[in-house]
Amino acid sequence: MQKKALIIAYYWPPAGGPGVQRWLKFVKYLQDYNVEPIVYVPENAHYPIVDDSLIDEIPESIKVIKHPIKEPYGIANVFFKKKTQTMSKGIITTEHKQSFIEKLLLFIRGNFFIPDARKSWVKPSVAFLKDVIVRENIETIITTGPPHSMHLIGLHLKHKLGVKWLADFRDPWTNIGYHKQLKLLPFAKKKHKRLEQHVLEEANRVIVTSFATQKEFSQKTKVPISVITNGYDTEMFQDNVTLDTKFSISHIGSLLSKRNPEILWKVLDDLLKNIEGFKADFQLTLVGHVGEEVLKSIQKNNLTNYLNSAGYVKHNQSITYQKKSQVLLLLEIDSVETEAIIPGKLFEYLASQRPIVAIGPKQSDVKTILNDTQAGKYFSYNDYNALKKTILEHYKAFKEDSLQVNSKHIEKYSRKALTKALSELI
Numbered sequence: 001m002q003k004k005a006l007i008i009a010y011y012w013p014p015a016g017g018p019g020v021q022r023w024l025k026f027v028k029y030l031q032d033y034n035v036e037p038i039v040y041v042p043e044n045a046h047y048p049i050v051d052d053s054l055i056d057e058i059p060e061s062i063k064v065i066k067h068p069i070k071e072p073y074g075i076a077n078v079f080f081k082k083k084t085q086t087m088s089k090g091i092i093t094t095e096h097k098q099s100f101i102e103k104l105l106l107f108i109r110g111n112f113f114i115p116d117a118r119k120s121w122v123k124p125s126v127a128f129l130k131d132v133i134v135r136e137n138i139e140t141i142i143t144t145g146p147p148h149s150m151h152l153i154g155l156h157l158k159h160k161l162g163v164k165w166l167a168d169f170r171d172p173w174t175n176i177g178y179h180k181q182l183k184l185l186p187f188a189k190k191k192h193k194r195l196e197q198h199v200l201e202e203a204n205r206v207i208v209t210s211f212a213t214q215k216e217f218s219q220k221t222k223v224p225i226s227v228i229t230n231g232y233d234t235e236m237f238q239d240n241v242t243l244d245t246k247f248s249i250s251h252i253g254s255l256l257s258k259r260n261p262e263i264l265w266k267v268l269d270d271l272l273k274n275i276e277g278f279k280a281d282f283q284l285t286l287v288g289h290v291g292e293e294v295l296k297s298i299q300k301n302n303l304t305n306y307l308n309s310a311g312y313v314k315h316n317q318s319i320t321y322q323k324k325s326q327v328l329l330l331l332e333i334d335s336v337e338t339e340a341i342i343p344g345k346l347f348e349y350l351a352s353q354r355p356i357v358a359i360g361p362k363q364s365d366v367k368t369i370l371n372d373t374q375a376g377k378y379f380s381y382n383d384y385n386a387l388k389k390t391i392l393e394h395y396k397a398f399k400e401d402s403l404q405v406n407s408k409h410i411e412k413y414s415r416k417a418l419t420k421a422l423s424e425l426i
Contacts, residue, residue, distance in 0.1 A: 002036040005426050006133060006141045008125070008150050010118055012041040013058055016051030016315070018253070018344040022170060022209075022230055023144055024054060025415040026422055027062055033423030037062060038136060040129060042069035042121065053314045067128050069121045072113065103183070110182030114191050115173070116147040126156040133161055140426050144168040151199040158202060166425060167203035170230075172213050177337035196220075205425055210365045212340035228421050229369075230344040231413040232351035236316070241323040246283035247398045248308075249357070249391075250325035252318050252345050255286060257293035259331045261359050263381055265301035267388045271395070272302065278395065282306050287313055287321050322352040326403055327394050332360035334381045339363050350375050350410045355394055355403065359387070375407035 007027065011019035027037045043066035058064070113119055133141070141163050143154035151167050158165040173196045174189075184192070200206060200221035207226050208214050214225050249268075271278050284303055287310045298304055310321065322328060328349045332338045342365050349356050356376025358366055367378040379387045397403035411417060 002031070002034050003140065003426060004036045004038060004136055004138045005030070006038050006040060006129070006136075006138045008040045008129075008141060008143045008153050010042060010045065010145075010147050010150055011047070012039065012045075012064070013054035014050050014052050015045070015047040016049035016054065016312075018230075019146075019170065020051075020054060021315070021344055022168075024057055025231070025233055026419050028057065028059055028233075029416050029419035030423060030426075031059070031061065032416070033420055035423050035426050038132075038138065039064045040125070040132070041066055042118075044068055046071045049312065051314050053316055065132060067121075067125060069118065071120075072117050106181075107183045110184045111188045114188055115152070115195055116149050118147045118149045119152070122149055122152045122156070125153045126160070129153070129157060130160060133157065133163060138163065140164045140166065142166045142168060142426075144170060145173075146171055148173055148195070148199070151203075152195065155199055155202055158204075164204050165202070166205050166207055167199055168207040168228075169213060169217075170209055172216065172337075172340055173199075175216055175337060175340070177333060177335055207422075207425070210340045210342045211368070212365050216340065226421075226425060228418055229342060229413060230347050231415045231418045232347045232410075233415045234351070236319050236348075237323065237351045241320055244283065244285075244324050244326055246326070247278075247281040247395055248283045248285050248325045249327045249329055250285035250287065250321055251329040251331060252322055252349075253288045253343070254290075255288060255294050255331065256291040258333045260291070260294045260297055261329075261331050261381070262297055262301075263379075263384055263387060264329075264359060265297050265303060267384065267391060268303055268306075269301040270388060271392065272306075275392065275395070277399070281395070281398070283308055285310065285321065285325065287311075287318055319348065319352075322348060322354065325352075325354055326398055327391075328352065328354050328356045328376070330356055330358035330360075330366065330376075332358075332364065332366065334361050336361065340365065342366055342369065347413045350407060350413060353405060353407065355405045357387070357390060357394075373407045373410050375405055375410065 007023055009023050027039060030037045141154055141157055143150040145151050154165045157163060174192050200217055203223055205224050206217055207228050209229050211227055214227050217225050284306050285308045289312060290309055298307060330346060332341055339361050346366060350373060358370060358376060358378045360366060362380045370376045370378050377390050394403055
């Protein structure tokens with residue numbers, strides 16, 4: 001007899017972006033491991049990124065339950081459309097000097113909507129799901145955040161019904177980088193920490209996506225913590241794609257000012273000026289939103305003529321870009337807070353079987369994974385000479401038609417293998 005698991009999530013198709021991928025894929029494979037997933041999501045969510053192609057990936061046999069949500073972003077959008085779009089994505093940008101309205105909205109978001117702008121969905125969801133859990137005979141519930149208000153739904157349901165509860169953290173909570181920019185008053189900081197502590201202590205098990213987050217949370221709770229990273233879906237990488245004829249270095253995903261790799265732009269400018277043939281062969285491909293500050297840096301370093309900016313594309317198209325690129329670029333903000341962040345695209349990069357060049361903080365779980373899989377090289381933001389040497393080596397291999405990667409141990413990051421680990425926790 002299959003066990004039933006209720007998954008409580010905010011992001012679900014037609015939502016686009018990385019937040020939706022993790023549980024869409026878990027749901028796809030859980031039935032293979034004797035678990036029947038039932039998904040609970042908002043009926044009318046205000047998704048800033050939409051990818052209709054993901055709807056086709058929802059298994060027909062899966063029961064999806066929806067309930068209305070009231071979101072402040074929808075109301076604010078009527079008056080301040082441009083100002084609220086970025087905030088609703090969970091992104092706090094420094095692309096330009098913030099206006100008074102932006103500062104005000106950020107202050108309100110940080111101090112009046114704790115833990116986040118979806119907090120109003122908690123109470124009606126608890127009331128609605130109590131009957132669903134009893135009617136469906138559900139023994140296990142899983143909440144996934146951010147938004148971390150999803151965990152508060154799990155907290156209340158466990159108190160009321162005594163169900164087994166797994167809290168899945170795709171990102172840290174109070175230790176995430178943007179928290180410092182939320183203009184939190186002392187009472188708001190304390191409330192965030194108090195809510196985080198309640199969730200970490202009351203869940204039956206905590207799931208995290210990185211070992212750094214596991215280490216952080218293990219100092220806050222005695223509840224068992226399991227690391228189940230993000231991964232790649234094998235089915236999406238079965239078709240063959242012809243490699244770019246250019247020496248393409250490609251970044252997939254949003255690229256805003258704080259992840260602006262000036263060291264890379266300088267290296268590329270150096271190679272363009274000094275390496276014979278590089279000008280004719282090189283192409284910089286950026287797939288996703290690119291911030292104004294990044295574009296200015298690219299122009300400053302004489303790279304504009306080599307830029308192929310594709311903008312936001314649907315997920316299946318982004319896979320094609322990854323597979324045909326000569327080199328894949330992974331970037332993370334240079335800070336202590338981002339040491340725990342493993343971008344979901346890393347695992348799809350692994351499956352693409354193209355050399356990876358990653359730039360980020362000195363200590364990072366990304367570095368550990370790249371070393372383990374031998375799928376690429378990792379650099380800090382001051383490793384100029386080493387970065388230049390690696391890109392030049394890749395270029396020479398490209399000219400010899402021998403640029404490839406012989407990665408190892410990537411199978412453990414397949415969505416199916418990760419879902420097996422999840423099913424054992426359920």
